[in-house]
Amino acid sequence: MEPLIEVKNLSQEFHLTKGLLQSLRFEKGKLIKEDKVVHAVNSVNFQIQKGEVFSLVGESGCGKSTTARTIIRLLEPTGGQVLYKGKDISHLSAKELLPYRKSMQMIFQDPYASLNPRQRVEEIIMEPLLFHGIAKTRSEARERCMDILKRVGIRPEQAGRYPHQFSGGQRQRIGIARALAVNPEFIIADEPVSALDVSIQAQILNLLMDLKDEFNFSYLFIAHDLSVVRHISDRLGVMYLGSIVELGDKHALFGNPVHPYTKVLFSAVPTVGEKPLVESIEAQGEIPSPVNLPKGCYFSDRCPYATEKCRREKPVLKEIEPGHLAACHML
Numbered sequence: 556m557e558p559l560i561e562v563k564n565l566s567q568e569f570h571l572t573k574g575l576l577q578s579l580r581f582e583k584g585k586l587i588k589e590d591k592v593v594h595a596v597n598s599v600n601f602q603i604q605k606g607e608v609f610s611l612v613g614e615s616g617c618g619k620s621t622t623a624r625t626i627i628r629l630l631e632p633t634g635g636q637v638l639y640k641g642k643d644i645s646h647l648s649a650k651e652l653l654p655y656r657k658s659m660q661m662i663f664q665d666p667y668a669s670l671n672p673r674q675r676v677e678e679i680i681m682e683p684l685l686f687h688g689i690a691k692t693r694s695e696a697r698e699r700c701m702d703i704l705k706r707v708g709i710r711p712e713q714a715g716r717y718p719h720q721f722s723g724g725q726r727q728r729i730g731i732a733r734a735l736a737v738n739p740e741f742i743i744a745d746e747p748v749s750a751l752d753v754s755i756q757a758q759i760l761n762l763l764m765d766l767k768d769e770f771n772f773s774y775l776f777i778a779h780d781l782s783v784v785r786h787i788s789d790r791l792g793v794m795y796l797g798s799i800v801e802l803g804d805k806h807a808l809f810g811n812p813v814h815p816y817t818k819v820l821f822s823a824v825p826t827v828g829e830k831p832l833v834e835s836i837e838a839q840g841e842i843p844s845p846v847n848l849p850k851g852c853y854f855s856d857r858c859p860y861a862t863e864k865c866r867r868e869k870p871v872l873k874e875i876e877p878g879h880l881a882a883c884h885m886l
Contacts, residue, residue, distance in 0.1 A: 557641055558602035559741055559773050560626065566634035567596035567618075567625045567797075571846070593845050595621045597797040598635065600872070603741070603773050610776040610784045610805075612820065613794035614842070619777045620664075622794070623743045626775065627659050628652060639741070657687045660734035664746040666726035670718040676729055677714040680704065683737050699736070707732045707762060724755035728762070735766065745777045760787060781820065785809055790878075793817045796845060796853040802872065803879035814881045815858045852884065860885055 571591040596618045603609045611619045624630045626637050628644065636645045644655055663669035670679060680700040681693065690696035701711045707728040718726055727747060734742055744763065748756040764787055767774060778784050784791055784805070791808060793801040793816065801814040812818050819838045838857040843849055849856055855865040864884050872880040 556604065558638075559605045559607075559640060560603040560775070561638040561641075562599055562601050562622075562626060562635070563638065564635035565596055565599045565622065565625060565632060565637065566594075567621050567630060568633040569593040569595060591846055594848055595797050595845060596625060597848075599794075599797070599799055601792050601799065601802060603775060605740070606767075606771045606773055607789045608767065608774040608776055608787055610778055610788040610791040611794055611799075612778055612781060612784050612791055614820075615779065616842070616845075617794040618797035618845075619779075619794055620745050621797075623661070623745055623775060623777050627661055627743055629661075657683070657689070657737035658739055659741045659743075660737065660739040661743045661745065662727075662730050662734050662747045665750055666723060666730050667718060669730055670726060670733075672718055675715050675717055676704070676709070676721075677701075679718075679729065680714075680732055680736050683733065687737050689737055703732045703736055704729075706766070707735070708758075722755075723751050724759060727751060727759055731759075731762065731766070735770070738770075739772055741773050741775070743775045743777070746779070748783065749778070749780070756783070763787070793820065796843065796848065798853060798882070799872065800854065800883070801881040803875075807876065807879040811876075811879070813875055813879075813886055814883050815860055815885075816854045817881075852882075 569592070571593060599622055601609065611622060613619055621630065625632050632645050636643050639655055639659065644652065677697060677700050680703060681696040684690040684696040684699055685693070690699055701714065704711060704714055709725065709728055709732065718729065721729065747763070748759050751759060760783065776784070776787060788805045790804050792799045793814065795816045801808065801812065801817045808817065812821050815836065818836045822835045836859065839859060840857050843853065843856060849866070851867045851869050852861070852865045855861040858865065862884065868884070870882040870884050872882045873886070875881050875886060
C-alpha cells in the first residue's frame with residue numbers, strides 16, 4: 556500500500572555566515588574563508604500510512620520540529636524528498652503547493668503565539684474555509700465553524716472572543732479546530748501538550764485521538780514525553796542530532812530498545828511502583844554541536860559502548876527484527 560507521507564533522505568541546513576565579509580577571518584597571518592553551517596536534519600527516512608500515528612522523539616534540539624516544518628514546507632528542504640501520496644512536493648512553488656495545503660495541517664506547540672490576537676475565534680476558523688473554497692458563503696462558513704468548535708469543546712457563544720480571553724487548554728482546542736476545519740488527511744502535532752498543565756494534557760490528547768478515530772487522518776506527533784508517545788503512537792522514530800537512530804513499532808521499541816541512545820532516553824523515564832523500561836544507562840559528556848558533527852556515529856562521544864569503528868564510520872539503519880531498525884555498529 557502506498558504511504559500517505561514518505562520522507563526520503565531529508566536534510567535541512569542553516570548557514571550562519573551571511574555574506575563574504577562575515578565568513579572571512581585571520582588565522583596565523585592568513586585570511587581564511589569559513590562557512591558555518593548548522594546541520595539540523597541529516598538524511599532522515601520514514602513513512603506514514605493512512606490513519607497512522609507516527610511519533611518523533613528525542614532531546615530538545617535534536618531536529619524533531621525542524622523535520623516537521625520541512626515536511627509541511629514551512630521551511631525549504633536543503634536536500635532529499637517529501638512525497639505526499641507519491642507526489643514530490645519538496646520544491647513546489649507557493650502556488651503549486653496550494654492544493655496540498657488544505658490536506659496537510661499543523662498544530663503548533665504554543666497555542667497563543669500561533670493564533671492571531673487581532674482576530675476573533677470565529678474569524679480564525681472561518682478564514683481557511685473561505686480561502687480554500689470549502690465554504691462558499693460567510694453564513695455557510697460560520698455554520699461549519701460553530702460545528703467544529705463544538706466538536707473540540709468550545710461553546711458557540713465563545714466564538715466572538717479573542718484568543719487572550721481563553722485559557723491555554725482552550726487556545727489549543729482552537730488551534731486544533733483551525734487545523735480540522737479544512738478536512739485534512741495529514742496533521743503534524745508539534746508538542747501540542749507540552750505548554751499545558753498536566754491536568755489539561757490528558758484531555759487534549761484524548762481529544763486528538765477521538766478526532767483521529769472519527770476522521771481517520773494521519774498524525775506526525777512530535778514529543779519528548781515518552782509516556783505520551785507510548786499512549787498515542789503506532790510507530791515511532793528516535794532522533795539524535797538530526798538523524799533517526801532507531802525506528803519501529805511502539806511495542807518493539809518499548810519492549811526491546813536496542814540503540815544505546817534509545818536506552819538512555821528510556822532509562823530517564825521516572826517510574827513509581829513499576830519496573831523501569833530498561834536498565835539504568837547514562838550518556839557521557841555533552842551533546843556535540845550541530846555545526847561540527849562527529850565524523851562517525853553522532854552518539855559515539857557520549858556512548859559507553861563506543862569503539863574506534865564507531866568514531867570513524869557512521870552506521871546506517873539496519874533491520875533488527877521485522878519493521879524494527881537501528882543504526883549501531885554493535886548490533
